[in-house]
Amino acid sequence: MTTSVSAALKHWPFADFLAAGKGLGLTDPPVIDGPAGPTVVRDGRTLANFASINFLNLQDRADVQRHFLDGIARYGLTTGGSRMTQGICRPHLELERELCAATGKERAISFASGLLANLGFVHAMTHHMNLGQGWEIDNQDAVFVLDRDAHWSLWKAVENLTYGRQLFAFRHNDAADLNRILSRLEGKKTVVVFESVYSADGTVAPIGTLLDLCERHQALSYVDDANGFLLYGAENRPFAAEFDALRRADFVMVSFSKSVGLEGGAIAGPTDPMLALELLSGTSMFTAAMQPPTASTATRIMRLLRTEPAIVDDYLRRVAVFRERLAEIGFPPHSTPSYLISVPAGDDATAVELKDSFLARGYLVPVFFYPAVPRNKPLLRLILNAGHTEEHLDGFLRTLADLGGRLGLGGAR
Numbered sequence: 001m002t003t004s005v006s007a008a009l010k011h012w013p014f015a016d017f018l019a020a021g022k023g024l025g026l027t028d029p030p031v032i033d034g035p036a037g038p039t040v041v042r043d044g045r046t047l048a049n050f051a052s053i054n055f056l057n058l059q060d061r062a063d064v065q066r067h068f069l070d071g072i073a074r075y076g077l078t079t080g081g082s083r084m085t086q087g088i089c090r091p092h093l094e095l096e097r098e099l100c101a102a103t104g105k106e107r108a109i110s111f112a113s114g115l116l117a118n119l120g121f122v123h124a125m126t127h128h129m130n131l132g133q134g135w136e137i138d139n140q141d142a143v144f145v146l147d148r149d150a151h152w153s154l155w156k157a158v159e160n161l162t163y164g165r166q167l168f169a170f171r172h173n174d175a176a177d178l179n180r181i182l183s184r185l186e187g188k189k190t191v192v193v194f195e196s197v198y199s200a201d202g203t204v205a206p207i208g209t210l211l212d213l214c215e216r217h218q219a220l221s222y223v224d225d226a227n228g229f230l231l232y233g234a235e236n237r238p239f240a241a242e243f244d245a246l247r248r249a250d251f252v253m254v255s256f257s258k259s260v261g262l263e264g265g266a267i268a269g270p271t272d273p274m275l276a277l278e279l280l281s282g283t284s285m286f287t288a289a290m291q292p293p294t295a296s297t298a299t300r301i302m303r304l305l306r307t308e309p310a311i312v313d314d315y316l317r318r319v320a321v322f323r324e325r326l327a328e329i330g331f332p333p334h335s336t337p338s339y340l341i342s343v344p345a346g347d348d349a350t351a352v353e354l355k356d357s358f359l360a361r362g363y364l365v366p367v368f369f370y371p372a373v374p375r376n377k378p379l380l381r382l383i384l385n386a387g388h389t390e391e392h393l394d395g396f397l398r399t400l401a402d403l404g405g406r407l408g409l410g411g412a413r
């Protein structure tokens, strides 16, 4: 079959852009066959996988798979329409109720992804909507204050707000800087946005301290808990104080693509804004929702993680041991002991060599380059998978020590 390419495309310099980035191996993704989990079959080769955000690997459980199939039989494959035109499908309603129970919030709304939850929230909180007959809302006077390292989806959501008037940024995890900004916004309709756990380097927000400031300055708080959801907060887990404080946030956003290992996102918060979000977010009414079996299985997994806390406890214990072993071989990870493990990988050229050498030896190890991290400060961003065997971990550490020695990285011994 012949394909036609418009001559007008010459005005967009995509070809030059792709050619310039070819060396990084990011411009034409390899093909994956079979499920992506602790291992992955990529272009026909089986690799130990340190890239998957489905780190609890619950999709491997027979009961989870059965539940998903049962969800198809009971609810079908698609919602087939929006909540406004048809109504809320039962599995979405149950998911939202479960999320309310988990977060201590009154009401929740689900979206097809976490990104759409973030975009929809900011849209609803900053827009003017006139539906006629006196049914009108004007939120254009809202002000957003974001942590500088907030996720791409959050910065995308606020990109039309005028910086310095409707939009401010505070230094990453810096409560004093947030306080300085909020002091200047006294009396404004302000929303403070930060993450619980930051995906690039695994840092954790001082959640309680930041929420104290929001309360003191009467600003609303919106915490993107995509990466921390269902992992932390219990007494015997890391970051207990930070995550217990999360219950005080006005709004908590979650993604179901991380600990839950499916796809979708949601926001939990007070009843009125949550109900209004269905109408005002745009990303609820004007796009597809989570598929019903996915929503139903997300609820099932949330309950599973509550009733079988050993799933997360064991995982976090293995993460802690793995971090210690990285330090022992001269690659101490970022000092925040979260499950998102980042290790400096030299400069860009060394990091590309490291990544390629890992691949050649059977390990898929992601490297984060700019803009995910500052320029020429690439990071190995490792995610241990609950399905990794000890052989996977031993082999990875041996390979890192060897490659590190060859490339002059870390304090390799």
Ligand SMILES: Cc1ncc(COP(=O)(O)O)c(C=O)c1O
Pocket: 113, 114, 115, 116, 118, 151, 153, 195, 197, 199, 224, 226, 227, 255, 256, 257, 263, 264, 265
């Ligand atoms: C902090 C943060 N927020 C939002 C998202 C988007 O979530 P989703 O993958 O469900 O769209 C991600 C995913 O990478 C994330 O790390």
